Amino acid sequence: MKQNHALKLSFQLAWPISLQQVLMTMLGMIDVMMVGHLGNSAVAAVGLGNRVQFVILVIFAGLGTALSILSSQYWGAKNVNGIRSAIVLASTTGAALLLPLIIALFLFAESIIAWGTNDAEVIALGADYIRLTIPALIFSYLLMVFEASLRSVGQVKTPLVISAIAVIANILMNWVFIFGAGPVPAMGVAGAAIATSVARAFHLAMLVGYLIWRRHLVLPRVESFAIVHSLSAWRRYLTISLPMMLNFGIWSSGTFVYAILYGRVSTEALAVASMLAPVEGILISLFFGMASASAIMVGHQLGANNHQQAWNLAKNFALFCPIVAVLVGGLLALNIDLVLMPYNNLDTSTIDQARQIIILIAAFSWLKITNMTLSMGVLRTGGQNKYCLLSDTFGMWCIGIPMTVIAVYLDWGFFYIYLMVYTEEVTKAVLFVRKLIQKTWMQTLAA
Template sequence: MKSLSLTSKSRSLISRTLKLGIPVAVQSALVSILALADVLMVSSFGEAATASVGIASKWHFVAIMVMAGLGMANGILIAQYWGKGDISRCRKITRFAITAGLVLLVPISIAIVVFAESIMQLQTPDMNVIALGKDYLLYAAPVLLLTHIIIMFESSMRSTGNAVTPLNIAAVTIGVNIFLNYCLIQGNFGFPAMGVAGAALATTIARVFQVLVFVIYLNKRNHWLKKLKFEQRDTAVERSFIKLAIPGVSNAVLWGAGTLVYQIIFGHMGTTELAVFSMFGPFESLCYSVFFGLSVACSVIIGQSLGQRDFEEAKETAKTFLKCNIAVGFAMSTLMFVFRGEVLSWLSLDTDQYLPLSAPAIVVVCWGLWLRMSNLMIINGILRAGGENAFCLRMDFIAMWVVGLPFTAIAAFILGLPFHLVYVAMLCEEIVKLSLCYYRYRQFIWVKDLTLGSDTVKA
């Protein structure tokens, strides 16, 4: 009977993981494909255009980290309240998360456009690249506000077990975006060839479309999120959200700013180095999509178990996901290494101009994948599900700002190492991060109920 019970639990876990993980992984892959499409379509306008999309979009990426921190706090609390069946508080949390994000992002969006030239001079001295990047940021000005609303809707739906609807809406939107890219970047179907500016305008139009589709869907289905405006404020819920969001947002922004500094380092190594780095970014994100799906599924399942105070189930779930993640990560790293030549060809990095840099660097990218993804699972899938945002903030500061960034800068500017060895120096961050995070995971401090009235009960 015990064996049958374990089998039943395993089947249930696999079913819930597939239901949540596959849609999130597919959606993440589609977003990465879109980012690759932007870069590949723009690359026909030259090296400067390719680099400009990379540096301009990185500022949006840092701002999106604010949304990611809010979305994380939103998702953590909703998963636990949903486990308790408290839909009213789920709505209150989502409403507050959307409002707080818009208040933060309006001044950020304005500042990015107004000070575009000054901030991009930090990344590259190439004024041609900066001029193209300014056009991108101008035409993409509304994107951050629209993306924030979308992220909050998606995190709320996923935390209640619905990952398919965000996927379906995203798939249609990405199709629209790629079509608009084809029209506006290269001037097809009678549209002007706008180049970099066309990529930004296509993204803006697609995000407006995505928000409208979400609103129509919520109203048509009489979804629980439809009634956000009717919920009264709940200061106790808002305080619990802020308690999670402040370290979460700080952590996300700290990490996003760190990735920007990495780009600044590679940008000052040269425009060719920056172009190769910009091409590798979306490809790595595409590879990470499978693991991102697993980490979201892990976080939601663990969060709901913690909300129900089923602490042993949460521990077993974490252990299973971590083993699976390591195995899949090693298999994918091996597969990428075997087919690295095809990958470089697909990314148009096999030319005489790029190959001396890209050929050795792709080896580092391949074998660094499983290391990065192990950290992704422990941090986003396990620790954050139990509200360990403050620890993650401290850990990221040490791993990235005390170790990773200084080592990379020393490798690039003091030791003068080649491109691929600077990439290796960047991975020192991941080694430190894995050591700190795995130790924290084994302490099981994250195993606790965060909902109001629970007094943060621990296992």
């Protein structure tokens, strides 16, 4: 594969994935923006509720990422039945693990939100938001499974088109349920949650309907379900997916700990973090497609035992993404007023703090993008899940969180507290680059 052809193919894969990820990230941002007129408490409640959902979905993304890795290598090995069987395993595992979490969310919503704030209004609003978005969790996981399988076979535009339609529907439903329209009363934060769940159901119905209509090759057949009786298949899938779930769970729960620490500073600080988490998420989502394209293309080469080509691709992705990310961060820094325009109804002090935090995001997000590319797009594709797990755990729980706790305890101010979060990224970047250079990650996993 020539370098110019590889670059062209990576962009063909990346831009629909990135745009879709941006659209999905914007949904959380839109929820926060559209309740902004209700004040800091509403913004903080939706932000915490979204963070809880984020933690759970990221944990289950370990199952989806394992599916994507196996499917990419199966596709490289021309094994379509392997892809269908992997989808069955991912769906079955997700259903078994998601049920107890849903029950716990429903029963203990107030307690979960109370971890992040002492504000009674935020707790009440946040608990309502969590309970009403439980259906969205179920639909989102199933979407994750089918979209991962489509991307693995190089079909990235269809999920993008369907997601765009779903986002538009979500915005319209947000407007109706948050502000009220006709016979529908204004429901505020609860309305945002209802709109999210209804939109996810609509999204899933469109995607599954498309797969059935096209009789798509990734859609499991009756015979595909025989895989549940294969111990070797379960062993292969769980060996990849469970460490990823643990890895993603350690990381996502750490992000919730950061949110808890922000809430201990003040409701205003929590509101600022809630406002800007989607902004940083959109910035990172722009490069999610490149990381996914890296995982797909490197996975194809590993599946075909072309290790030298896999190394060339990995090296190019590892160099390209951070350089472009620095440029994108500069554009963000130059457009702070535009980013904060939807939040003009909030207090001046809240806006001033948000302005300072955007500077940090613009300056350091390239580190997160580097780590995402190396971890998701290269190392895990070669089966280095344990290494990524240990690196993520050490960077977050031994460096980032302790440094942030110290900053909160010493009352350094929210700017410096937020700055300490990036010590985690510096640590992980050193560990991931070291592993990349060693080349020991290049392994063929699919049988």
